[in-house]
Amino acid sequence: MLTIKRLAEYVGVTVRAVRHYHQTGLLPEPERDASGYRRYPAQAVVDLIRIRTLTAAGVPLTRVHELMRADPAEFAAAIDEINQGLAKQIEELRQRQSGVAALQAGDRMFLPAEITDYLDRLRELGVSERGVRFERDGWIVLAASYPDQVPRWIAQKQEQLADPDFRQFYVTYDQAHDWDPADPRLHDLADVMAARLRQEAAQTVHEVLSADEKSLLGQHVRDFSPAWIRLDELVRQRTTS
């Protein structure tokens, strides 16, 4: 007969695990010898291998407990189910592999494809990395708040970018970030912006955003660029008058 260590080593589990299985009633306690040591018959090896095989497959001990007493038909069905579960896990692990690999690729994989496409388009147009990041952050918040609207809004934005005037305006606005707040070009830019705002107010993102949210989206703008702050004032003068 076998000592607990021999049993455990042969099957490939720890002694602690075997005792744990006894404690929870999963593996029956064997007879003890004169000194109180556990002495295992061959059947314990078979039982323990079943347990280890199932737990290694991720089956919780309570479920293993049920399965040990299930009739063969139930058992076979359960085995089938477990194997399907394993197949699913393998699939998940594969996806996690690509997910982890994508971590090196920066933001590309984190965001919905429409958004990353849009951001790429901006980069192509010569928008600064800073500007792209502002857009990215804005769209992340929007996507989290109104996931099903974002594709439509993005489509609208892409349409706008088809207009050369708008592209010109967008790039200039991006560059204005670093201008001197006294730069006279800000007045021209403010004219264009005010006109555009009047034109588009009804049909874009603004339709669902509360004033509060709009101000929050624009907050980092005001945090960093004196020129943009000035521009904001100039536009405000033109739209409220």
Place this chain on the structure above:
Amino acid sequence: MLTIKRLAEYVGVTVRAVRHYHQTGLLPEPERDASGYRRYPAQAVVDLIRIRTLTAAGVPLTRVHELMRADPAEFAAAIDEINQGLAKQIEELRQRQSGVAALQAGDRMFLPAEITDYLDRLRELGVSERGVRFERDGWIVLAASYPDQVPRWIAQKQEQLADPDFRQFYVTYDQAHDWDPADPRLHDLADVMAARLRQEAAQTVHEVLSADEKSLLGQHVRDFSPAWIRLDELVRQRTTS
């Protein structure tokens, strides 16, 4: 800005998990609004996706914590390592799949191939299922106790089975289990057995087994068959005289 629930749902984790990450310092606590609610900027989404991607790959939170502040080279190396780990896990899962599938095939896959081959040979020779089970249990105990000797012993056994006289003897012994203890054939069988024992004592399994272990291996024999008990007596008379 985002509430905790929007953030959690967008990234695909639970609110509880996000708070847990705050508690452990893994994700920085964001600003609170007037009522004490957490308000998340876009960066939190990016951070949280990194965390989730790594933890989903099985990286412990403490390690994620380190990685969040690692420089790109370290990070890339870690990613590589993690991906290798995932590949290994996938391999393991595959093996577990076949392991689980084998549970339906009875004992075949539990035991070393030499042993199952040997047991199959016995079945071919007409040894009863009960006899095969006795052998199986004996070999399980032996394999667990002296794993590296078993192949040699099995080889010896297989050699013995090449001898037609031995095969005849073995099958007869197996059948004797159900004989009447007064059956006269037991005397003939005891003669053959005693002769064999004298011949083989030095070269087989007996060389390493303590008397204690031998008796334990034979115990179930004496538990169930009056004929075998009688046979044991008869053999003992012949070998001790």
Place this chain on the structure above:
DNA sequence: TCGAAGGCTGACGCACCGTCAAGGTCAAGC
């Protein structure tokens, strides 16, 4: 005969949250 190795029974610890409990807050509808 002695020391190393192995056995026994508790009992605490751990990672990663799930799940109350016991509230406070916000948006919408009456």
Place this chain on the structure above:
DNA sequence: GCTTGACCTTGACGGTGCGTCAGCCTTCGA
């Protein structure tokens, strides 16, 4: 103005599957 229901807060306990002492006893090999 008030209610209702969804959402937020902190705090604490629970659960799985053992790992890891601690403190003591038994067995084995030299």
